[in-house]
Amino acid sequence: MxxxxxxxxxxxxxxxxxxxxxxxxxxxxxxxxxxxxxxxxxxxxxxxxxxxxxxxxxxxxxxxxxxxxxxxxxxxxxxxxxxxxxxxxxxxxxxxxxxxxxxxxxxxxxxxxxxxxxxxxxxxxxxxxxxxxxxxxxxxxxxxxxxxxxxxxxxRLDYIVASYIARERIPESGIETAGELIALTLESLSPSELVDDTSLSTFSYLLDAISPPKAVFRAGLINLPTDQILEICTPYLSNNDFRLKLPPAEAERLLNILWEIEPADPSVRRALYQALDHPVDQQDDEPSFKITLLLINGVCAISTTEAFSETYDLHSEFMREVTDKVLSLYSGGGSSLLAPSAICACTMLGNLAISDNVCKEMVLLCLHRPLIGILFTSQEPALLYVTAGLLRHLAFPRDNRMYLEDAGLIWASCHLLGNPSPAVRGEAAAILCKMVDDDYGYVRYYILEIVQDTTFDPPRQTILELMINQSLAPSGPLPSTSMRSVNVEVGRAIVAMLKSLINTPAAHTKLLRRMYQTPLVAEPLKRLARQQIFAEVRSEAIFGLGLMLLSAEGTTSFLAGEHDNVGLVDSLRELFAAESGGNETAGVQLQRDRMNALVVISGLRKHGADTMDAPLKERVETVHLELAPFMASNDPLVAN
Incomplete structure (x- = not known):
C-alpha cells in the first residue's frame, strides 16, 4: 500500500x-x-x-x-x-x-x-x-x-450477562447470543459452582427480566422475548440440586410464568402429562414444550423444601391464589383436560399439609371436593398421583374422614385401584389404608359394603375383596422406590383392620369372622412376610399373620389360600438364624419378628392340626421341635 x-x-x-x-x-x-x-x-x-x-x-x-x-x-x-x-x-x-x-x-x-x-x-x-x-x-x-x-x-460471565438482561441493557437482537454465552459458561463451571450463590443470583436475574419482583417498579418496560429467556434458564431448571437450592419465592415467580405460558391445546397438554409420567421416554425437544416441563418440575422441587413450608402457609397471598385455582378447577364441569400446572398446585398443597391443623383447614376450605373430582375424571397418571397423595395427607386426621368419605374419596380410591399406573394404584391403596387406621367405622364399611363399579371382575365385590384382588393382580414395577406399592398398602390395611377388630369388645367378633370369610384375605400378608427387601413391611405382615392365627377362624382363613405355606414356614424359620449385625434397633425388630413367627407356628399347630395338608403339617411339627427352646423362653403372644 x-x-x-x-x-x-x-x-x-x-x-x-x-x-x-x-x-x-x-x-x-x-x-x-x-x-x-x-x-x-x-x-x-x-x-x-x-x-x-x-x-x-x-x-x-x-x-x-x-x-x-x-x-x-x-x-x-x-x-x-x-x-x-x-x-x-x-x-x-x-x-x-x-x-x-x-x-x-x-x-x-x-x-x-x-x-x-x-x-x-x-x-x-x-x-x-x-x-x-x-x-x-x-x-x-x-x-x-x-x-x-x-x-x-x-x-462468571453467566452472572454478568444475566445482570445486563435483567437491567434491560441487552436488546432483543442480542438475547440469543447472550443466552449462548451463558450456556457456554455453564458448561465450564464445576458441579459446586453450578449451584452456588452466584448461579442462584444469575437465575434470579433472568427471572427478573420476565417476571420482576413485586417490589420493583420499572417504567418503560421492554417486552423481552420470554421464550428465549426461558430457554436460557433451561440448564438451571434441568439441575435438580440447583432447583432444591432455589429460595421459596422463586416458586411463586415460576408458577406465575407457567400460568402465562402453559398451552391450552388438549393434545399438547396430553403430551406434557405423558412426558411427566414417563420422563425417560420424553421425545419432544421443542423448546417451549421442554421449558414447560422444567417449570413444572422446578415449582414442585422448590415446594418440597423445608424453607418453602416455613415461608408459606394457607393464608399467604400466593397460596390463597393457588387454592383459588384448585377450587375453580371444576367450576365449569370436569370434562376438559386440566392444565398441567394443576400438578404444581396439588404438590405445593401436599407439601404444606404436614400437620393435622393444616389438613383440617384444607378440608374446611372444601379443597377436597375438586381433588376427589380429579380422581374420578382424570386419565393422566401424573396428575392422579399427586392428587391422591394430597388426599392421603388430608385423611390423616380422623375428623376429616367423614367429610372425605361423604365427598366420595373411598369410591374414588376404589376406582383408581384399576388404574394402569402402579404408582397411582399404590396411592389409592394408601388412601384406603389410612381411612381404616384406628377407625372401626370404616373397617366395618370395607368388610360389608359392595363396590358399585361394574368395570371390575368379578362383580359385586366388597371393598376389602376388591383391595385384596387388586393387590394380588399382576402389576408393573414402580418408577421409584419412594412410591407406594399397592401390595404393601393393602397388606397394611388388612393389619390395621385386624388390630381394630381384635382389640375391640367381643361385640365385634361377628364382624371379624365375616372378615375371615373374605376370600384370600391372608394372601397379601403371606407375600409380604416372605419378601426380604423391606424389613419393616415384612415385620408388619408377620404381625398380621400372628393376629389371624390366634383363633381357629383366622387359621382356617389362612389355610384357605393358595400360597406356598410350606415356603412361608421355612422363611419364618430363617429368622432364628438371622443376625442383627450389632444394630440395636434391628435387634429389637428381629426379636419382635421371632416372637410373632412363634405365634404363627403355634397357631398353625394348635388350630390347624386337622385342616393342614400333610406336607405343611410335617413342616410345622419339624420347625416347632427345632424352635422349642425359643418357645419355652417366650410367651405365645403377638408382639406389636
Whole structure:
C-alpha cells in the first residue's frame, strides 16, 4: 500500500481494492494500516478511520484468509489495544469490535492473542451502542475454545450477562447470543459452582427480566422475548440440586410464568402429562414444550423444601391464589383436560399439609371436593398421583374422614385401584389404608359394603375383596422406590383392620369372622412376610399373620389360600438364624419378628392340626421341635 495512497482518500481507495482481492492477504502492505489509522485519528479524520475499520471488519467476516493476515500485520493487535485503552470513540470502538470478533472466529491463534482482552470486551457491554457487537465478539472468542470458555467461567460471565438482561441493557437482537454465552459458561463451571450463590443470583436475574419482583417498579418496560429467556434458564431448571437450592419465592415467580405460558391445546397438554409420567421416554425437544416441563418440575422441587413450608402457609397471598385455582378447577364441569400446572398446585398443597391443623383447614376450605373430582375424571397418571397423595395427607386426621368419605374419596380410591399406573394404584391403596387406621367405622364399611363399579371382575365385590384382588393382580414395577406399592398398602390395611377388630369388645367378633370369610384375605400378608427387601413391611405382615392365627377362624382363613405355606414356614424359620449385625434397633425388630413367627407356628399347630395338608403339617411339627427352646423362653403372644 504505497502508490496513490498518501492522501487519506487514496489510502482508503487502495485498502478497499486490496481487501476485495483475497490474494493480497499473503502479500506485504497491510502492516502499515495500524500506523496510518493512528495518524488519521490523531488528525481528527474520524470518518476515514471509520470507513477503513468498517471495510477491514467486513473483509474478515467474509474471508477467513484475512484473519491470519490481520494478525501478521498487527491489525488485530491494534484493535485490541484500542478497546483495552478505551481511547476510541463509540463509533470507532464498534468497528474495532467487529474486526476483533470476525478475526477470532474459528481461529485459535487469534483467540490466544485476544484472550487477554476478554475483560475489556465484556466492559463494552455497558455501552448501549456497543452491546450487541461486543456480545458477538466475546462469543466468537470463547465458543468452542477451551481457554476462552475457562476464562469466561472464571469471570462468571453467566452472572454478568444475566445482570445486563435483567437491567434491560441487552436488546432483543442480542438475547440469543447472550443466552449462548451463558450456556457456554455453564458448561465450564464445576458441579459446586453450578449451584452456588452466584448461579442462584444469575437465575434470579433472568427471572427478573420476565417476571420482576413485586417490589420493583420499572417504567418503560421492554417486552423481552420470554421464550428465549426461558430457554436460557433451561440448564438451571434441568439441575435438580440447583432447583432444591432455589429460595421459596422463586416458586411463586415460576408458577406465575407457567400460568402465562402453559398451552391450552388438549393434545399438547396430553403430551406434557405423558412426558411427566414417563420422563425417560420424553421425545419432544421443542423448546417451549421442554421449558414447560422444567417449570413444572422446578415449582414442585422448590415446594418440597423445608424453607418453602416455613415461608408459606394457607393464608399467604400466593397460596390463597393457588387454592383459588384448585377450587375453580371444576367450576365449569370436569370434562376438559386440566392444565398441567394443576400438578404444581396439588404438590405445593401436599407439601404444606404436614400437620393435622393444616389438613383440617384444607378440608374446611372444601379443597377436597375438586381433588376427589380429579380422581374420578382424570386419565393422566401424573396428575392422579399427586392428587391422591394430597388426599392421603388430608385423611390423616380422623375428623376429616367423614367429610372425605361423604365427598366420595373411598369410591374414588376404589376406582383408581384399576388404574394402569402402579404408582397411582399404590396411592389409592394408601388412601384406603389410612381411612381404616384406628377407625372401626370404616373397617366395618370395607368388610360389608359392595363396590358399585361394574368395570371390575368379578362383580359385586366388597371393598376389602376388591383391595385384596387388586393387590394380588399382576402389576408393573414402580418408577421409584419412594412410591407406594399397592401390595404393601393393602397388606397394611388388612393389619390395621385386624388390630381394630381384635382389640375391640367381643361385640365385634361377628364382624371379624365375616372378615375371615373374605376370600384370600391372608394372601397379601403371606407375600409380604416372605419378601426380604423391606424389613419393616415384612415385620408388619408377620404381625398380621400372628393376629389371624390366634383363633381357629383366622387359621382356617389362612389355610384357605393358595400360597406356598410350606415356603412361608421355612422363611419364618430363617429368622432364628438371622443376625442383627450389632444394630440395636434391628435387634429389637428381629426379636419382635421371632416372637410373632412363634405365634404363627403355634397357631398353625394348635388350630390347624386337622385342616393342614400333610406336607405343611410335617413342616410345622419339624420347625416347632427345632424352635422349642425359643418357645419355652417366650410367651405365645403377638408382639406389636
Amino acid at each position: 504505497d502508490s496513490g495512497d498518501d492522501s487519506p482518500e487514496g489510502f482508503l481507495d487502495v485498502l478497499k481494492e486490496r481487501l476485495s482481492d483475497p490474494s493480497w492477504a499473503s502479500k506485504k502492505g497491510l502492516e502499515v494500516v495500524p500506523k496510518r489509522l493512528a495518524e488519521f485519528e490523531a488528525e481528527g479524520l474520524v470518518d476515514i478511520c471509520h470507513q477503513a475499520l468498517e471495510v477491514l471488519g467486513t473483509a474478515a467476516g467474509k474471508e477467513e484468509i484475512w484473519r491470519d493476515a490481520y494478525h501478521t500485520a498487527g491489525i488485530l493487535q491494534y484493535s485490541l489495544q484500542k478497546v483495552k485503552s478505551g481511547s476510541a470513540t463509540v463509533n470507532l470502538a464498534k468497528q474495532h469490535l467487529r474486526i476483533i470478533g470476525n478475526s477470532v472466529a474459528d481461529n485459535d491463534t487469534n483467540r490466544s492473542v485476544a484472550l487477554d482482552a476478554l475483560e475489556s470486551l465484556i466492559d463494552c457491554f455497558s455501552t448501549e451502542e456497543l452491546t450487541t457487537t461486543a456480545l458477538g465478539a466475546v462469543f466468537n472468542l470463547c465458543y468452542d475454545y477451551s481457554p476462552g470458555e475457562s476464562q469466561a467461567a472464571k469471570l
